[in-house]
Amino acid sequence: MLVRFRPLALLLMSLFCLASQPLVAQETATSGEQFSIPATDEGLPGEGPIRRYxxxxxxxxxxxxxxxxxxxxxxxxxxxxxxxxxxxxxxxxxxxxxxxxxxxxxxxxxxxxxxxxxxxxxxxxxxxxxxxxxxxxxxxxxxxxxxxxxxxxxxxxxxxxxxxxxxxxxxxxxxxxxxxxxxxxxxxxxxxxxxxxxxxxxxxxxxxxxxxxxxxxxxxxxxxxxxxxxxxxxxxxxxxxxxxxxxxxxxGYLETNADDFEVEPGFESLFNGKDLTGWMFKANPEREGKKTSIAWPVFKEDIVFDGKTESSDGRYQAVNGRLVVTTPTEGRRIQQLWTTREFPKDFILKLEFRATPNADSGVFLRQPQLQCRDYLLAGPYKDLKNYKPQKWNEMVVTVKDNVAHCTCNGEVLEEAYKLPETGPIGLEGDRGQMEYRRIRVKQLP
Missing domain, CATH: 3.40.50.1110 (SGNH hydrolase)
Structure with a gap:
């Protein structure tokens, strides 16, 4: 009986194989068509050209x-x-x-x-x-x-x-x-x-x-x-x-290790790398009601950020040893973060900064602002030879008798920048992203 039905079994198996082959071919074709450019624009989202060369x-x-x-x-x-x-x-x-x-x-x-x-x-x-x-x-x-x-x-x-x-x-x-x-x-x-x-x-x-x-x-x-x-x-x-x-x-995708930098003898850190302790938004009620085309937040009272990893609006953040001034969602937004203490004595300020393309910021020295930017694109010091775009750069400010000597990577930014007798140190945000790290100061006798 097995011999008698074997031809029939083989015939059925052949028919099954023949029947299944077109299905496999069709599935393959469908799978390929899934990634092909549609033949026409009809029903497609958006507007404008779709290339079909x-x-x-x-x-x-x-x-x-x-x-x-x-x-x-x-x-x-x-x-x-x-x-x-x-x-x-x-x-x-x-x-x-x-x-x-x-x-x-x-x-x-x-x-x-x-x-x-x-x-x-x-x-x-x-x-x-x-x-x-x-x-x-x-x-x-x-x-x-x-x-x-x-x-x-x-x-x-x-x-x-x-x-x-x-x-x-x-x-x-x-x-x-x-x-x-x-x-x-x-x-x-x-x-x-x-x-x-x-x-x-x-x-x-x-x-x-x-x-x-x-x-x-x-x-x-x-x-x-x-x-x-x-x-x-x-x-x-x-x-x-x-x-x-x-x-x-x-x-938080790159540079996730903590900064292992150690402050030099005689210097003290103004930023601990972990949070914004010692920094604040100063009240600026004088700006209330003033019209400007640029976003400029108003704070009716001082807001101190001791123990906080970011400012109340999230603009300033402590991220793995860096004090980051994030890119403003408005395109441009002017605001300042200040130290909670003032610096009436002569001092040396050292810090490192990194700017995204065309970013604009500043370092306030007691009150006047020293421009700190992506210098070669944003100025004002476009002829610097040692500035490293989108990399870390060192700024050194030496203040004696209310006059500051300011350098970037050893090149002079300001030879004799006049300052008031006392005031805090501040960091400004304007456009683009700015980062600061290793912010430290040494009081001079």
């Missing part, structure tokens, strides 16, 4: 199909979303951020609308720890208006916020390029202005001034950093990384 369709599909296999591996990474500038940085962003987990989701040639279409599968599926956005330059080449580009970015941000209302979003301004690349400076500046207006006042978003970082006097890219006036070279990527590292450090 053959080379781009193949790249878009191949990149996304590959990423789909890494979803589990890339969970909770800091995700970089962008186009060829982002893609060209490499899978691990050139190793620029140490052990911080990163995922590169840049596709060469992509537009803001294309990124919106692929956002769910390429970015949100990773449950990012944070998202870094750089986008918009290719839209310009395709003739999109700045308003259309900014509209798509708003939609992307809305989806990111909907996915996770606490996830940090770092929005990089569109890099400069050239009119010869169909990316004129005036259009890029307009896009960046619309970006800043769109996120103004949003504490979830940090805007990084990567336009001023790279632009020449005409607002275009420089050959030494962008050989083709569009894509950064190794030097350009190093500058971008340096602009982002302080932001990641403030978020």
């Amino acid at each position: 053959d080379w781009f369709k193949n790249l878009w599909k191949n990149k996304r199909s590959g990423w789909a296999k890494q979803i589990e591996k890339d969970q909770n990474a800091v995700v970089f979303l962008g186009d060829s500038i982002t893609q060209g940085w490499g899978d691990n962003m050139g190793g620029s951020f140490g052990d911080m987990k990163v995922a590169n989701r840049g596709i060469s040639g992509d537009t803001t609308r294309g990124m919106l279409v692929r956002l769910d599968e390429d970015v949100l599926s990773l449950n990012p720890k944070a998202v870094v956005m750089l986008m918009g330059t290719n839209d310009l080449e395709e003739g999109a208006s700045p308003e259309t580009i900014a509209g798509n970015v708003k939609l992307i941000i809305a989806e990111l916020k909907k996915h996770n209302a606490d996830m940090p979003i770092v929005l990089c301004e569109v890099f400069p390029s050239s009119a010869s690349k169909k990316r004129p400076a005036d259009k890029i500046k307009q896009i960046n202005q619309l970006y800043k207006e769109a996120v103004k006042g949003d504490p979830q978003i940090t805007v990084v001034d990567t336009w001023t970082l790279f632009a020449n006097e005409n607002g275009d890219a420089k050959k030494e950093e962008f050989p083709d006036l569009l894509h950064p070279n190794q030097e350009g990527y190093a500058m971008w990384a340096a602009a982002l590292r302080p932001i990641f450090a403030t978020l």
Whole structure:
């Protein structure tokens, strides 16, 4: 009987195999189509161009199909979303951020609308720890208006916020390029202005001034950093990384070890590295009712922050040995943090500071403000030879007979800066992120 039914069994098995093969092929095709560019714009979110050149369709599909296999591996990474500038940085962003987990989701040639279409599968599926956005330059080449580009970015941000209302979003301004690349400076500046207006006042978003970082006097890219006036070279990527590292450090992703610096004999620390003990907001009722285009908080009474890790508004924070003046959500916000004590005697003040691109701050000496900024971009000391952009720099102020001699990395900022007889030391916040550390003073006989 077994022999009699064997041909029938083989026939049934063959039929089953034949029947299942088209299903497998169909599933594979469907899986591939999932990562293909839609044939038309109909029903797609956003507005403006989606590229459909053959080379781009193949790249878009191949990149996304590959990423789909890494979803589990890339969970909770800091995700970089962008186009060829982002893609060209490499899978691990050139190793620029140490052990911080990163995922590169840049596709060469992509537009803001294309990124919106692929956002769910390429970015949100990773449950990012944070998202870094750089986008918009290719839209310009395709003739999109700045308003259309900014509209798509708003939609992307809305989806990111909907996915996770606490996830940090770092929005990089569109890099400069050239009119010869169909990316004129005036259009890029307009896009960046619309970006800043769109996120103004949003504490979830940090805007990084990567336009001023790279632009020449005409607002275009420089050959030494962008050989083709569009894509950064190794030097350009190093500058971008340096602009982002302080932001990641403030978020707690980098530089998480405590500072092991020891104060020199004769000096005393004004900042313990752990909290804001000894610092305060001074009452400034005289500002109440004054109109200004820049945010300028008013405090009716002194607010002392002894034992607090951040100021009452969160602007000033103690983070792993650094006193951080965070990027204001308003774009610019002027306020000062003061020591609770005054310094009537002659003294030497030493500190180190680090500024994000074009950041603006200041160090108050009893009362007058010594400008402390990203000097080469923000001034006023643009000719310094020893200043290190987006790295730590040392400021030394020696006060004798109510006159201060001020240096940065050994170069003179002010030879004879006149001061009042007494007053506290203060740190100002204006635009961008500023960080201070190793703040110490030595009273002179």
